Amino acid sequence: MINTLMGSFSQEEFLLSGHNACPGCGPAIAVRHIMKVTASRAVIVIPASCWSIISGVVPLRALETVVMHCPFPSAAATGGGIKKGLEAVGDPHTQVLVLAGDGGTFDIGLQGLSGAAERNEDIIFVCYDNEAYMNTGMQKSSASPYGSYSTTTPAPKVKGNPKKDIMKIMAAHQVPYAATATIAFPGDLSSKVERALERKGFRFLHILTPCPQGWGSPIDKTVELSRLAVLTRLFPLWEVEGGVNYRINFLPEEYLPVNEYLKSQKRFSSLEQSQVDFIQENVERQWEELCHKAGVANRFSAALAGHKNGRK
Amino acid sequence: MRSSGNKNQYSPPPAYLETVPTPVNKTGLWRFLTPVRKEKISPCRMLCPLENGIPRWMNKAREGDWEGSWLIMKEYNPFPAITGYTCYRFCQEKCSRSSLDDAIAIGEVEKAIGLWRHKNYGFNKAASDRDNLLKGREGKRKKVAVVGSGPAGLSCAYYLNALGAEVTVLEKMPLAGGLLATGIPEYRLPRSILKKELEILQSEGIVIKTGLDVGKDISLSDLEQNFDAVLLAVGAQESRPLKVAGDDLPGVTGAVEFLRDIHLGKVREVQGRVVVVGGGNAAVDAACAATLQGAGEVTLLYRRSLEEMPAHPDEVNAARDAGVNFVFQTVLKEITGSGKVQRVRAARTAPSRRGETLQILPETDFDLECDFIIIAAGQESGLPKLTPLSFSPEGIFNNESIIFAAGDALSGPATVADAIFSGRKAALSLAGVLWPGEGIGDLPGIAPPLGGKEEVVEFDTLNPYLFPRQGRFSSAQKEAGRCFSCGICNGCGVCWVFCPDLAVAGSREDFEILLDYCKGCGICVRECPAGALDMEEVTSGGA
Amino acid sequence: MERKLMNGNQAAALAVKFSRVQVVCAYPITPQTSLVENIAEMWARGNFPGEYVSVESEYSAMSYLIGASYAGARTFTATSCQGLAYMHELLHWAAGARLPIVLVNVNRAMGAPWSLEPDQLDSLSQRDTGWIQFYCADVQEIMDTLIFSFRLAEQTRIPCMVVYDGFVLSHTYEVVELPIQEQVDAFLPSPPCSAAFNPARPQTIQAVTDSRYLSPVLRERHLSMLKVPGAVKEIDLEFQEIFGRSYPLAEATGLEEAETVIVTAGSLAQTVKSFLYSFKNGKEKLGLLRLRLFRPLPGDEIVPLLCRQGLRRIVVIDRNVSAGTGGIFAQELRALLQGTSYRGEIYELNLAGGVDLTPELLNKGLQAVSLNSGDRGNIIWGVDLK
Known part of the structure; x- marks a missing residue:
């Protein structure tokens, strides 16, 4: 029996084949599954990002819904405005889903995102996170992980700071719903989209979508990397309601070191063991914190203790 | 007073261009x-003596489609209930699932399919296949005699019957089933299962004649004259003598004979101390059987170590549970007693691997008191007694021959699954002779053997991450759902x-x-x- | 008809209410603040028919309206100086997307340094964004132009910016004749794009294009803009019929006999106008041309007014400066008169930084003009005349 996190999916497609995504595109898989759930219930707002291209350059159209493009930093506000405008013209039902990359979420979009979250705009904000500006050829974003290469953090000066924790920022806004998801767990992803659709107010989905072109990974490993990110707990699957009720959706059974995830990506090729250790330590600390918030036992607490000892 | 005039109408702005769906983009x-x-070939299939297409029928069982799983199963194995009980489940040894949690209980699913078949054999997809075959043929139906009603003979009989031959099975024992009836202990194969299997075969048109000893009651040449083809599946049911002093004393018997006598009801009770000599399944079965028949103390002597024992570990464990004592690296040198067995003299051997020359350690002789000795030092094929023909490993004498051989008689003692596979291969060879031109690779309901060049699934091409870790299920359908379906x-x-x-x-x-x-x-x-x-x-x- | 004393921001807020704006989204900034406060106050008390959303920046305010306008709602925002500049890329977007958004910009000097003076560079810096721009001269005009702008923007699908001087108009009280709601409703029908889209009817709005598609789109925008003066005149007839007031594209006073014409915009024109009456006793005949519709600049209207024999001098009063070029209205006028029959001089009196135009200063300016050549770049700085 295939894992329940695989789920069962509608046969109907709202992403059309022939789209412009690169071979092995993670964001394409994510959007395909998001739209299987949202179907004709939502319109889509896209700020500058890979999806500006994937959704079709004129005259092509790859999505079977209304898609509105908007300037890079403006997605959250534009989305809120569309929702408000729809209500004003007598359509309270159509949902608005913003589809922003990590740049449009973590970096240039953060102010508008925070504003919309604080106002509890009635929209779903989806960040498909490929951890750098991939559409323009792999420039660093604040979602780029520690130790990763990009064209603006070239070796040996690879990114020296950890990835911004956008979920904590969102949780701090006490939004009705915020969740992480990734393409290797499409059932989990779908159910989170469904849960988001069922709620009102500001809903945030942080979806890790590997980018083989940017990450320097084999194009067939997109889903595998997504899975390894979860299994190594670099990207745990969890959700939080109202900034207080935390739930971890997938508890890895076995300890898998982060290197299993890092090793097949060229962007991490300059990492030294001490840097890998630093990443692992970060994972252990954040996992401990997450387990604590979710009220579950950390079955890997020995690993955390190991790092604490190592630091002495 | 709100205006509803048309003065504010305008055409859509030019940016709202007509769009073209991307599928035009190839x-x-x-x-x-x-x-x-x-x-590709699954590891279970590679290890299965009868090359059973396990993932194929697993996939039907997973959906609860027992009829579908039986229809696939019978292409490889017409007796899943029997193998479900008796097979040592080599298939499970390298099950890909075992690297995630636990190997699939393939044998249990197989057994479930077999038991379903036992309850639902009236339907007949197989019969309609046969009717189609018969329609395409001219003249009288071909007649085949199968000598021996063990698993090889029955397997071949089943397939040939399904392919449209009139099959008569001849069995010299009063009971049909060969080793299934007279070799395998009841606790490993309930006789009701065998009985049901025979009943089904007979209901499908196979004639089984017991108590008819070919070579004695009827000659092989008579068979050749009266049948279009003959299959010799007489097994290897003669215990090889140990050839030590005293092996002719009363109280010395062969394991095959001992087991057969128990099953035929000739031996009802064993009393006193028993020594069993040998390390194969027959030895262990005999030791267990002796224990069950009431023997006071059963000691099994094997000349090498436990690891070297040819008997399947399942059997050894069952024997240990039954209270059999195992004495390893020990050979029997002599049997003594006046008028009947009283003791044996044995000696220790140096450690050795199977196939290596055995070295008996000097001055290690010791005596063991006993009342009964069971020799299980190998079995001999029944073929030489019957015919001077010598068969190829495929059971074929020569191209014109209509006499084939199969099963233990051909290969020496092997497993039930090996025998069924041998019977299936023989059926294919026979079909080639009986209905030349029909192309044995295309016959319905019977899988040809693998060619040996098929690609086997490598574990790292699978994706165990998609499956949750879980233990085995007692429900066969749920258990089948754990199958990765390697290669299929x-x-x-x-x-x-x-x-x-x-x-x-x-x-x-x-x-x-x-x-x-x-x-x-x-x-x-x-x-x-x-x-x-x-x-x-x-x-x-x-x- | 009710007459009420109110300032420019209050008038604008009331105009927004009368216009049945559905979504107002704004970020407060001096001197616009009391405008949005007025709207918020009405909204909070249930006296405002639409939604008022207070966002975290002007950037988001305009983004929000782009969204709401995409969806078909009538939208409004107001801002000033830095706030307008912060909206800049979105002003382009709104115009490119042909969204009929209406915006009030209360003129204030762009920093640095910080200043609250009513310099016009903030709105003039946005002249190429593709927005219609009106410069208002009094409080009544603010109210009327706003109501007018919703009609104009929705009819032409070009966003419209209504501009007035910070403090001078935003905070100065004048008597205003209020319309009644029925009049406004008769003039301004409900927004035209309700149910503009539906997910079941897929479309992609403002997707990436190349020059084959983009160039015709830009040409269309240009041609549509050229039609705006005609549309304004046409709508004004209706406006006049309903409200009894009319507004020209550019307001000419005493141009028929003038030897010198002062060209300016906004409240400065009010000062000049009062000066004209007192100046009647002087030797030189003065006229005034107030630029009201600045984008698009209605050349067909303006040029004939200025190409008149006997007109010797044009003095453009700018309260802005494009560093290295000079006053922007002056620039525009020079460009407009290039190749026409006008042979007189064009002088610039520049009040950049919000220099207050008093009759004394104007007088000194005109004296300075008579002593100076009208060469391009030879600017008379108001601040030097004090």
């Missing part, structure tokens, strides 16, 4: 490598789920790769939990 042109459906597409739809380009059409077994849109990323190949897709350079066409 992104398949970007592709270098193409996913191609390529089914079971329509799980993972390729469809993960395709970024919507280039997998259909999420079932009959899915198709849409070459117009497949960009050749290979995610489907990497993610396929069955390893049933490969990336290949393809100039045209595809999966």
Whole structure:
């Protein structure tokens, strides 16, 4: 029996084949599954990002819904405005889903995102996170992980700071719903989209979508990397309601070191063991914190203790 | 007073351009490598003595389609209930699932299919296949005599009957079933199972004649004259003598004979101390049987170590549980007693591997008091007694011959599954003789043996991550659901789920790769939990 | 008809209410603040028919309206100086997307340094964004132009910016004749794009294009803009019929006999106008041309007014300066008169930084003009005349 996190999916497609995504595109898989759930219930707002291209350059159209493009930093506000405008013209039902990359979420979009979250705009904000500006050829974003290469953090000066924790920022806004998801767990992803659709107010989905072109990974490993990110707990699957009720959706059974995830990506090729250790330590600390918030036992607490000892 | 005039009407702005759906964009042109459906052999099938297409029927069992699983099963194994009970489950040894949690209980699912068959044998897809075959043939139905009603004979009889021959099985014992009736202990194969299997075969038109000893009651040449073909599946049911002093004393018997006598009811009770000599399944079975028949103390002597024992570990463990004492690295040198067995003299051996020359250690002799000795030092084929013909390993004498051999008689003592496989191969050979021109590879309901060049699934091409860790289920259907379906597409739809380009059409077994849109990323190949897709350079066409 | 004393921001807020704006989204900034406060106050008390959303920046305010306008709602925002500049890329977007958004910009000097003076560079810096721009001269005009702008923007699908001087108009009280709601409703029908889209009817709005598609789109925008003066005149007839007031594209006073014409915009024109009456006793005949519709600049209207024999001098009063070029209205006028029959001089009196135009200063300016050549770049700085 295939894992329940695989789920069962509608046969109907709202992403059309022939789209412009690169071979092995993670964001394409994510959007395909998001739209299987949202179907004709939502319109889509896209700020500058890979999806500006994937959704079709004129005259092509790859999505079977209304898609509105908007300037890079403006997605959250534009989305809120569309929702408000729809209500004003007598359509309270159509949902608005913003589809922003990590740049449009973590970096240039953060102010508008925070504003919309604080106002509890009635929209779903989806960040498909490929951890750098991939559409323009792999420039660093604040979602780029520690130790990763990009064209603006070239070796040996690879990114020296950890990835911004956008979920904590969102949780701090006490939004009705915020969740992480990734393409290797499409059932989990779908159910989170469904849960988001069922709620009102500001809903945030942080979806890790590997980018083989940017990450320097084999194009067939997109889903595998997504899975390894979860299994190594670099990207745990969890959700939080109202900034207080935390739930971890997938508890890895076995300890898998982060290197299993890092090793097949060229962007991490300059990492030294001490840097890998630093990443692992970060994972252990954040996992401990997450387990604590979710009220579950950390079955890997020995690993955390190991790092604490190592630091002495 | 709100105006409803038309003064504010305007045409849409030019930026709202007419759009064209992207499928006009044939992104398949970007592709270098193409996913191609390529089914492979599962490790379980590789290890199965009868090359059973396990994942295929697992996939039907998973859906609760027992009829479907039986129809696949019978292409490989017409007696899943029997093997479900008796087989040592070599298939489970390298089950890919064991690297995730626990091997699939393949034998249990097989048994469940067999037991379903026992309750539902009236239907007949097989019969309609046979009717179709018969319609295409002229003249009288071919008649085949099968000598020996063991698993090899019955297997061949089953297939030939299904392929349209009139089959008569001749058995010299009063009970049909060969070793199944007279060799395998009741606790390993309830006789009701065998009885049911025989009942089904007879109901499907096979004639089974017991108590008819070919060579004694009827000659082989009589058979040759009266039948279009003859299969000799007489087994290897003669214990090889140990050839030590005293082996002719009363109280010395062969293991095969001992087991047979128990099953025929000739031996009802064993009293006193028993020594069993040998390390094969027959030895262990005999030791167990002796214990069950009331023997006071049963000691099994084996000349090498436990690790070297040819008997299946399951058997050894069962014997230990039954209270059998095992004495390893020990050979029997002499049997003594006045008028009957009283003791044996044995000696220790140096450690050695099977096939190596045995070295008896000097001055290690010791005596063991005993009342009964069972020799299990190998069995001999019944063929030489019957015919001077010498058969090839495939059971064929020569191209014109209508006499074939199969089973233990051909190979020496082997497992039930080996015998069934041998019977199936013999049926295919016979079919080639009986109905030349029908192409034995295309016959319905019978799987040809593997050619040996098939690709076996490598574990790292599977995707165990897609499965939750879980223990075995007692429900056969649920247990079948744990199967990865190594090498065989079971329509799980993972390729469809993960395709970024919507280039997998259909999420079932009959899915198709849409070459117009497949960009050749290979995610489907990497993610396929069955390893049933490969990336290949393809100039045209595809999966 | 009710007459009420109110300032420019209050008038604008009331105009927004009368216009049945559905979504107002704004970020407060001096001197616009009391405008949005007025709207918020009405909204909070249930006296405002639409939604008022207070966002975290002007950037988001305009983004929000782009969204709401995409969806078909009638939208409004107001801002000033830095806030307008912060909206800049979105002003382009709104115009490119042909969204009929209406915006009030209360003129204030762009920093640095910080200043609250009513310099016009903030709105003039946005002249190429593709927005219609009106410069208002009094409080009544603010109210009327706003109501007018919703009609104009929705009819032409070009966003419209209504501009007035910070403090001078935003905070100065004048008597205003209020319309009644029925009049406004008769003039301004409900927004035309309700149910503009539906997910079941897929479309892609403002997707990436190349020059084959983009160039015709830009040409269309240009041609549509050229039609705006005609549309304004046409709508004004209706406006006049309903409200009894009319507004020209550019307001000419005493041009028929003038030897010198002062060209300016906004409240400066009010000062000049009062000066004209007192100046009647002087030797030189003065006229005034107030630029009201600045984008598009209605050349067909303006040029004939200025190409008149006997007109010797044009003095453009700018309260802005494009560093290295000079006053922007002056620039525009020079460009407009290039190749026409006008042979007189064009002088610039520049009040950049919000220099207050008093009759004394104007007088000194005109004296300075008579002593100076009208060469391009030879600017008379108001601040030097004090």
